[in-house]
Amino acid sequence: MLRRLSLAAVTSLVALSAAVPAASAATGTLPLPLPLPLLDGDDGRTRLTITVSGTGDPAADGTFGLTCGPAGGSHPATGQACDRLTELADRGVDPFAPVPKDALCTQQFGGPATARVTGTWQGRDIDAVFDRTDGCAISRWNNLRPVLPGVR
Structure with a gap:
């Protein structure tokens, strides 16, 4: 019985080995997968909208765009904000x-x-609200500087 199963398996393998090149010859070459672009920074997956109010600093209040990989947008400190987000990601901090x-x-x-803060960070959707109502919230805000502005 085992010999019969082994013979059937070998016969099937030989038949499939002959069929694959024949199918390729009939249809032409198979297309190659498209390469993914290589991006620096955090792979271009950071696109955030940051809306801030009540800081006491008219320059810090408003709505700002931030993109990373490369750094850009209307945020007043794009490079430093992207560096901070990359640093936190590298340390495994959300x-x-x-x-x-x-x-x-x-x-x-x-x-x-x-x-x-809404948008995308590290390839995932973000919708986070920040305030300064207690010590934990203040620490959370300060941990995200300069993405979030300083407060007077």
């Missing part, structure tokens, strides 16, 4: 993650500044 619900945060008010 700066857009919310404060954990069980975090113990100091009860201090850092001012009325708010920010919303």
Whole structure:
């Protein structure tokens, strides 16, 4: 029985080996896959819209675009912001993650500044809101400087 199975497997393999070149000859050469572009930075996958208000600095409030790989957009510090995002990614830190619900945060008010960041970072969709309502929120904001502006 085992000999019969082995013979059937070898016969099938020989038949398939002969069929593949014959099929290729009949249809011509197969197309090669298209190469993916090589980009620097964080692979061009960062495209963010940052809307900031209440900072006390008219130059810091507004809506700014930020692209990385290469750095560009209307953000006032594109190069430094992209460098910071790359640094955080290299360290495995997600700066857009919310404060954990069980975090113990100091009860201090850092001012009325708010920010919303939407777009794409490291190939994933981002929709994050920032404020300065307690110590954890202030730390989260400060961790993302200069992507988010300083506050007066």
